[in-house]
Amino acid sequence: MRLCREMGHFGKLTVQAQADQEAEGIQTRRGNKGVARGTQASRAGATAADTFARPLISQHHLPHSCLHRPGATPEWHHLPSSTHRWWLLLWGVLQACPTQGSMLLAQPLPQKLTSPGYPEPYVKGQESFTDIEAPEGFAVKLIFQDFDLEPSPDCEQDSVTITASGMDPSRFCGQQGSPLGSPPGEKAFVSLGNSLRLTFRASASSEDRPPNLHKGFLALYQAVDLDECAFQHNSGEDNAQQPRCQHLCHNYIGGYFCSCHLGYELQEDGHSCQAECSRELFTEPSGYISSLEYPQPYPPDLRCNYSIRVERGLTIHLKFLEPFEIDDHQQVHCPYDQLQIYASGRNIGEFCGSQRPAPIDTNSNAVDLLFFTDESGDSRGWKLHYTTEIIKCPQPKTLDTFTVIQDLQPQYEFRDYFIASCKQGYQLMEGKQVLLSFTAVCQDDGTWHRAMPRCKIKDCGRPKSLPNGDFNYITTKGVNTYQARIQYYCREPYYKMHTGGGSSKSERGAYTCSAQGVWMNELEGETMPRCLPVCGKPVNPVEEKQRIIGGRKAKPGSFPWQAFTNIYGHGGGALLGDRWILTAAHTLKPKEYDEQNNASVDVFLGHVNVDEITKLGNHPVRRFIIHPDYRQEDSHSFEGDIALLELENSVTLGPDILPICLPDNDTFYDWGFMGYVSGFGITERKLSHDLRYVHLPIAKREMCQSWLQKKNRNDVFSRNMFCAGSPTLKQDSCQGDSGGVFAMKDEKNDQWVAMGIVSWGIGCGEGYGFYTKVLNYVDWIKKEMEKAG
Missing domain, CATH: 2.10.70.10 (Complement Module, domain 1)
Known part of the structure; x- marks a missing residue:
């Protein structure tokens, strides 16, 4: 939506009489930078707004006066012969609408001006003049629509004369289109200022002349914009009405304003310009910069700062043009005037003389050019073209x-x-x-x-140590970088490498330093190999067939699984893996024993002599696990007489310490199969200081059951037990052997297995011995060991 303001014209012509008085002025200012100019209106109480786009008409009559109402024929009245000046103020119409660029569009409507009595013939013997004045910044345009005056040579009789400032007077008479006289024709008269005077003169009639039949004139006038800048550009005359812009003049409807060239600042008078170049800013990606007045000599005493600021990531290039002239001295560098260039605060150089600098790549998006001059000199200065490109x-x-x-x-x-x-x-x-x-x-x-x-x-670092094993370098020894190769191995014959999926131990033990910087195996990835204890492989297996009672001493390495325990007395056990001891539950919880008096659990391994085995040191027990079927309070039942001791630390296997295997075949419990029992128990009615062993056959269950009946014993002999020995052989295990195992060699697998655990009997060497059947508890043993990890 546009907001428009229409300046409507008054519906009457205002007449004010002022005897021989001069009009007073009213000053107007238009536009933000408009220069104050204007004349004063004589009407009392007139304001600046009253004079805007308002043609002012005054008519001076000798014998008559004319009253002009807009849109009506002027009425002429006879007045006394004394001189009067009449001012007639007439509103034209100016429609002011802001357009794009905030321009004012003037559209004044023409007004009529006629001779007295028009269109009737005018009266002879009169003279009057009409002053038409437009608002400041506007000119008066007048054109004759009808013109009929008595023609005469040089228009000496009747005439209309037009005068305006800056124009030569023009006198007209005759009729439009007639060759007689000097009619104005269709010419438009435009004042150079804001006022125009029209003088009408009708000579006195004489008796010898015919009556006047000429009707006079009809003229149209209106206010039009005055292009003040055109006067300055096109006229060399010193006219007070002309604008005096020192540098640049800009016209707009109703006025004009001045501006200055780049590097100059408009002064308070609105016309003059003074050099001011201390804060010039350039933000376009390219452009031209020059000293003031280039290529004319630059002004003195300049302190100029031209700043170029472009976006981050752009670099500014400077190229100087010819001519390049800055005052210089042959012996001292730039003592008078100098051009200093800085890029992001970094000084690039100081320049003067007549040799233009080479192109400069500033590598910066912020450049400052400082130009200083002294009070003298006539050098032409400099000009450069700056461009930018992405850095x-x-x-x-x-x-x-x-x-x-x-x-x-x-x-x-x-x-x-x-x-x-x-x-x-x-x-x-x-x-x-x-x-x-x-x-x-x-x-x-x-x-x-x-x-x-x-x-x-990539450096994989030194390979991790393998418990119970070691490694060798396949590639250069000590080099642990990418593609280095090693081979892990276990300490045989006591340990063997765990293999799976049909892989060989060489494949399982081969590791390469990978691109990820870790040792990798093709089958197991980063997982280290494991060296598992080898069970049931004594290096010096037993061959003699002697009983413990009266049996022979065991040789070192014959029963490497044998453990010597000291809990509530001497006892035995067997090593499973490298951190478990298999033993009888009653060695930990003896029958009919006060449970509140818990004894310490000492375990010794690795020798066949009690004195020597104790010197090797006790193996601390982390915990013990008794089978839940075992009942300490039931003196007649050794059901579930099996227990596990978990050692605090794994033991190192060797020829004197090796685990025994668990059974997986029930056929070994058949009658007649021979097994070995070893221990540090009673022999010949005294405790043995050496490990002894006996070779015993597995007996028939019926024979053992019958023998118990003959002894009038009600002891429980369940399917979780078996018996071995013979009443006639006088061969048996005895006190101090409890918890030891009944070992048998599995010829097929070439390994020794724990078939039973020394549990109970009647006397020593007087009949059968009874053993916990380990095969029935294998699942429980494995479960408990796996739970511990």
Whole structure:
């Protein structure tokens, strides 16, 4: 929507009489930078707004006066012969609408001005003049629509004369289109100022002349915009009405304003300009900058600062043009005038003389040109063309042959980036810091935001130690970097490497330093191999067939699983794996024993002599697990007489310490199969200081059951037990052997297995011995061992 303001015209012509008085002025100012100009209206109480777009008409009559109402024929009245001046104020119509650029559009409507009595013939013998005045900044335009005056040579009789400031008077008479006289024709008369005078003269009639039949004139007048700047540009005359803009003049409807060339500042008078170049700012991506008045000599005493500021990531290039002249001295560099150039605060140089500087790449988006001059000189100054381009970063270069730049570009600009990585088996290093990835970004100053890294070969570090085993280097010894290879092995014959999926121990033990920097096996990945204890493989297996009672001493290594316990007395047990002891529950919880008096549990391994085995040191027990079927309070039942001792630490296996295997075949419990029982128990009615063993056959259950009945015993002999020995052989285990195992060799698998645990009997060497049947408890044993990890 436009907001328009229409200046309507008054419906009457105001007449004011002022005897021989001069009009007073009213000053007006238009536009933000409009220059104050204007004349004063004589009407009392008139305001600046009253004079806007208002043609002012005054008519001076000798014998008559004319009253002109808009839209009506003027009425002429006879007045006394004394001189009067009449001012007639007439509103034209000015429609002022802001348009794009805030321009004012003047559209004044024409008004009529006629001779007295028009269109009737005018009366002879009169003379009057009419002054038409437009608002300041406007001119008066007048054109005759009808013209009929008596013609005469040089219009000496009747005439209309038009005068205005800056114009020669024009006198007219005759009729339009007639060759007689000097009619105005269709010419439009435009004042050079804001006023115009029309003088009408009708000579007196004489008796010898015919009556007047000429009707006079009809003229149209209106206010039109006055182009003050055109007067300044086209006229060399010194006219007070002309604008005196020192540099640039700008016309607008109703006025004008002045401005200055770049580097100058408009002064308070609104016309003059003074050099001011201390804060010139240029933000376009390219342009021209020059000293004041270039290529004319620059003014004296300048302190100019031309600042160029463009977006981040752009660099400014400067190219000086010819001519280049700054006052200089042959012996002293730039003592008078100088041009200093700074880029982001960095001084690029100081220039003067007649040799223009070479093109300058500032590598900056902020440049300041400081130009200082003294009070004299006539050098022509300088001019430069500045351009911009996006800043570029140097081409990235690797520091070694193992660094790879992904998707390398031929050129990198501001905000571009590159990604660096390493060849397989190498890792990024920034100083001493290991990087998982690397990205560098081109900055707005043409540098990369971080330096190029190096690639270092992956180092897997020294291979981990293998418990109960070791490793050998397949490749160069001591080199643990990418693609180095090692072979783990176990300390045989006491340990064997755990293999699965049909792999061999050599495949399972082979590890390579991988590209990830860790030792890897093709089958198991990073998982270390395991050296499992070898069970049932004594290095010096027993061959004699002697009883413990009266039996022979065991040789070292014959029963390497044998444990010597001291809990509530001497007892025995057997090593399972490298941290478990299999024993009888009653050695931990004896029958009919006060449970509140818990004894310490001491376990010894690794020798066949009590004195020597105790010297080797006790193996601390972390915990013991008794089978839930065992009942300490039931003196007649040894059901569930089995227990496990978990050692605090794994034991190191060797020829004197080796575990026994668990059974997996029930056929070994058949009658007649022979087994061995070893222990540090009673022999010949005294405790043995040496490990002894006996060779015993497995007896029939019926025979053992019958023998118990003959002894009138009600002891429980369940299916979780078996018996061995013979009443006629006088061979048996005895006190101090409890918890030891009944061992048998599995010829098929070439290993020794724990078939039973010495549990109970009647006397020593007087009949059968009764043993816990281990096969029935294998699942429980494995479950408890697996639970512990």
